[in-house]
Amino acid sequence: MATVRRTALWLLCSFLGHMSAVILRTTDSAVWANEFDSIELTCLIESISTNNPRIEWKKIKNGVPSYVYFQNKISGDLEHRARLREPANLLILNVSRSDTAQYRCEVAAIDDQKPFDEILISLAVRVRPVVPRCTVPISVTVGSSAELRCLENEGFPLSQYQWFHNNEEMPEDHKSSPKFLNSSYTMNTDTGTLKFRVVKKRDAGQYHCQAKNEAGYAQCNPQMMEVYDLDVMGIFLKVLGGVAAVVAMTAGMCHVCKKGYLSCEKQSGHSYKAPRQDDRMDYINADEGHFRHKSSFVI
């Protein structure tokens, strides 16, 4: 009986031995983490017969592999930021944007019939946006166009942009809100530009913008955009100023003439009027010649 049982056990063992294989599994093969957080890449061993299998992790960035865990040590740029956790998980502390890559867990189990398995995990590190640069025109004339810009370059995934007018969120489609119904703006939430086709009085006010992604948001300080009517008063004042200047100059000239620095009367009497008449004569002669020439040509 004992031999039969032993034989059965041996058969079972050898059967299992034949089938023995290392098989890995992960709970998530596409992992997101926020910058400065910790993340654990899971490499679970579903089946194995070998004690002390060889475990390695590689980082693959732009197609180039490098060691992360090799000969029971963390190496490379993760050296002081990562550790291995049972069974073969890789725990990364304080992830940085440069950790965005693919990671491969490889387990070699020499006593198993199928002695090797690997799984690939992609890690993407989300980066919070920084304060965007906002460009708001200081003053605009009613009826003209205007463009406001907002941009930041750190956020990953790329930031989406949202504009605020007097701290009120502006809808992407101005027609969707009664408050902005009469405005003429178009907003591009991908590029951060806010364009007014025709600026109206009501568009005046404080503008600020917010850059946002899955990792967080940041916003610039509000900036004032003034909207003026066509500047009639300004034009009037300029004209008035011009007239005043002419008057002042004329007065100054007369003053100079009176004092006798220049012989103003003489100049206007002779050398000013006389050549004018000559000029007129020349014109008439020239015209006549032209006319005659033309006429003869027609005849």
Ligand SMILES: *[C@@H]1O[C@H](CO)[C@@H](O)[C@H](O)[C@H]1NC(C)=O
């Ligand atoms: C995390 O890493 C950043 C650099 O990527 C460093 O400036 C910061 O001090 C680190 N934080 C901790 C808690 O180690």
Ligand SMILES: *[C@@H]1O[C@H](CO)[C@@H](O)[C@H](O)[C@H]1NC(C)=O
């Ligand atoms: C929009 O314009 C219309 C007609 O010009 C006016 O009746 C309405 O009150 C305006 N709405 C707002 C919110 O200014």
